[in-house]
Amino acid sequence: MENRGPTMTTTRRLIAALLASLLMLTAACGDDGSSDEGADESGEAGEGATLRVPEDHDTIQAAVDAAEPGDLILVAPGTYTEAVNVETDDLTIRGLDRNEVILDGEFELDNGIRVLGANGVAVENMTARNYTNNGFFWTGVEGYRGSYLTAYRTGDYGVYAFDSTKGLLEHSYASGSPDAGFYIGQCYPCDAVIDDVVAEYNGLGYSGTNSGGNLLIVNSTFRNNRAGIVPNSGSYELCYPERDTTIVGNLVHANNVPDTPAIDVALLAMGNGILPAGGVGNTIERNRVFDHDRTGIGLVPFPEEDANDDIPPPEDDDRPCADTVDEAPADPASLPDLLIWNPRDNRVVGNVVEDSRLADIGLGSLDDVSGLGNCFADNTYTTSAPLDLEALAPCDGESSGGDWTAGAIDLVALMTAEQPPSGDYKTTPVPEAQENMPDAESAPAAPATDMPPSVDLDAIEVPDKPS
Amino acid sequence: MIRRRAAAVALAVLLAAGGAAACGGDEDTSAEGGESSDDGGLSGGSDGDEGEGDEGPDDLVVLEGSEVAVESLDNTFRAQNIQVAPGTTVTWTNEGRNEHDVLPVEGDDWGVEVEDFQPGDVFEHTFDEPGVYDYYCSIHGTTTAGMVGSVVVE
Numbered sequence: 001m002e003n004r005g006p007t008m009t010t011t012r013r014l015i016a017a018l019l020a021s022l023l024m025l026t027a028a029c030g031d032d033g034s035s036d037e038g039a040d041e042s043g044e045a046g047e048g049a050t051l052r053v054p055e056d057h058d059t060i061q062a063a064v065d066a067a068e069p070g071d072l073i074l075v076a077p078g079t080y081t082e083a084v085n086v087e088t089d090d091l092t093i094r095g096l097d098r099n100e101v102i103l104d105g106e107f108e109l110d111n112g113i114r115v116l117g118a119n120g121v122a123v124e125n126m127t128a129r130n131y132t133n134n135g136f137f138w139t140g141v142e143g144y145r146g147s148y149l150t151a152y153r154t155g156d157y158g159v160y161a162f163d164s165t166k167g168l169l170e171h172s173y174a175s176g177s178p179d180a181g182f183y184i185g186q187c188y189p190c191d192a193v194i195d196d197v198v199a200e201y202n203g204l205g206y207s208g209t210n211s212g213g214n215l216l217i218v219n220s221t222f223r224n225n226r227a228g229i230v231p232n233s234g235s236y237e238l239c240y241p242e243r244d245t246t247i248v249g250n251l252v253h254a255n256n257v258p259d260t261p262a263i264d265v266a267l268l269a270m271g272n273g274i275l276p277a278g279g280v281g282n283t284i285e286r287n288r289v290f291d292h293d294r295t296g297i298g299l300v301p302f303p304e305e306d307a308n309d310d311i312p313p314p315e316d317d318d319r320p321c322a323d324t325v326d327e328a329p330a331d332p333a334s335l336p337d338l339l340i341w342n343p344r345d346n347r348v349v350g351n352v353v354e355d356s357r358l359a360d361i362g363l364g365s366l367d368d369v370s371g372l373g374n375c376f377a378d379n380t381y382t383t384s385a386p387l388d389l390e391a392l393a394p395c396d397g398e399s400s401g402g403d404w405t406a407g408a409i410d411l412v413a414l415m416t417a418e419q420p421p422s423g424d425y426k427t428t429p430v431p432e433a434q435e436n437m438p439d440a441e442s443a444p445a446a447p448a449t450d451m452p453p454s455v456d457l458d459a460i461e462v463p464d465k466p467s
Numbered sequence: 468m469i470r471r472r473a474a475a476v477a478l479a480v481l482l483a484a485g486g487a488a489a490c491g492g493d494e495d496t497s498a499e500g501g502e503s504s505d506d507g508g509l510s511g512g513s514d515g516d517e518g519e520g521d522e523g524p525d526d527l528v529v530l531e532g533s534e535v536a537v538e539s540l541d542n543t544f545r546a547q548n549i550q551v552a553p554g555t556t557v558t559w560t561n562e563g564r565n566e567h568d569v570l571p572v573e574g575d576d577w578g579v580e581v582e583d584f585q586p587g588d589v590f591e592h593t594f595d596e597p598g599v600y601d602y603y604c605s606i607h608g609t610t611t612a613g614m615v616g617s618v619v620v621e
Binding site: 085087110111116117133139140156162163179185186209234235236237238263264265306308325326329 | 526538540541542543545562563564565566605606607608609612613614
């Protein structure tokens with residue numbers, strides 16, 4: 001025993017030294033040396049840690065880089081001149097005051113918060129302004145949520161989800177984007193919900209190119225844009241066409257503002273409330289739509305010059321986006337100079353539409369509109385183009401067989417009409433203070449791991465007209 | 468000897484565990500990237516992100532001819548990963564409705580900034596030297612994620 005004593009002691013010392021080295025190594029590499037400085041970066045058992053900005057980390061980006069899946073990042077009031085990239089799953093990034101936690105791009109930075117391929121990231125209760133591209137941006141993710149967000153004066157989109165599925169955008173506000181305040185694009189099925197948002201002073205209140213499939217736009221307000229809700233198809237993004245978007249219970253009005261920032265599509269769409277442009281199989285139901293220079297609800301084609309691919313056949317409507325993105329496009333030489341994405345198989349039902357200078361409900365195409373499968377029923381309206389549209393294209397029963405050309409939309413005239421040029425997104429109105437999320441300080445982390453929530457569409461009624 | 472061997476095994480296990488525990492999953496990627504980023508001195512080449520040596524990404528589209536085209540859609544390069552012969556001129560056209568840029572992951576001796584790559588704009592570059600040239604759009608991606616592409620020259 002005495003002879004073994006010293007040997008055992010040496011071995012224990014060696015193992016102890018190795019364990020100490022291991023612990024030091026773990027601490028050094030685990031967080032890039034930027035975390036574990038704060039006093040409260042330890043969550044309770046089974047929960048993520050809470051990282052505070054600027055107490056624990058000077059910048060939002062530093063906190064994001066130090067965070068691990070499940071963590072909550074709490075941002076104190078202040079102005080943060082940052083373009084934050086998020087590449088860690090399941091984070092919750094929350095401002096403590098929606099109106100006082102401000103990411104400011106100073107018209108030099110591109111995106112306020114950009115989530116790249118990180119699933120389940122929720123961003124809450126803050127403002128992004130003055131970005132050359134987007135305020136809040138998710139791309140290539142499964143699971144996302146934006147709640148109580150304000151975005152204004154952004155060069156492309158305010159709140160933007162691209163090539164992303166299983167999402168929720170709610171209780172948010174976006175203004176001053178030449179493209180769209182809210183945008184969900186290139187996904188099918190998207191499995192996403194836009195609920196209780198407000199979009200104003202944008203080129204388009206909502207735009208969604210080649211998106212759809214369990215995509216709901218509900219209980220929201222789109223006002224004072226060039227055009228309100230504009231799902232659209234085109235080969236400038238993948239997963240065409242736009243299809244199966246459900247638009248229910250929205251308040252859409254006065255989308256005629258001539259001095260908003262506006263891209264070319266917004267100029268083309270100006271003066272319309274809900275305008276699926278080349279959309280397929282959409283449901284537009286129980287919305288209140290009023291005060292538009294052209295149509296309240298119009299189903300129109302989208303003309304695409306120099307298209308990058310041909311229009312898929314209708315039998316491909318149910319193909320998931322993922323099955324089509326790697327397919328080789330058609331030979332450009334085989335494509336017409338102007339590709340027409342027609343609206344087809346859309347349902348316009350039970351809306352209340354008034355005060356439209358061209359038509360409350362309309363259907364137009366450069367082709368024969370009678371065979372496109374669109375239908376209109378039970379709407380409250382005064383004018384339609386063509387005349388008697390609900391009789392010509394009923395959702396149940398046979399068409400009246402009337403004259404589709406009587407009172408038809410003159411699409412060529414509309415598409416070639418001169419519109420007021422784009423305003424400067426950098427000078428659009430500063431929004432009023434917006435509602436804060438409840439309990440921002442104390443609410444637990446809520447990563448977007450179970451999106452989207454279910455929505456009881458049947459319970460949604462036509463919204464009241466604002467006083 | 469047995470005890471020394473046991474200690475040696477413990478040391479190896481601890482070191483291995485320590486490396487893994489300390490650096491997590493990201494470290495594996497970094498290690499691969501570090502090893503594979505040695506592209507043999509190819510000018511402008513980079514293949515570290517895929518960690519596949521000089522072979523580049525798996526989903527290569529082989530394009531023939533002295534001039535080939537890549538579309539910059541919103542927000543995807545199509546074809547994303549191409550293989551061309553040395554001396555080929557690659558032309559990128561912004562076919563989207565948003566602005567983009569084309570920036571090399573390594574170096575700055577080619578590429579186009581956003582100011583010069585608005586919708587409808589065209590950028591071209593001739594790749595004379597064999598190598599793997601990774602690139603990305605900084606607005607809609609990073610060097611490793613989002614709107615990224617590769618030109619494999621061989």
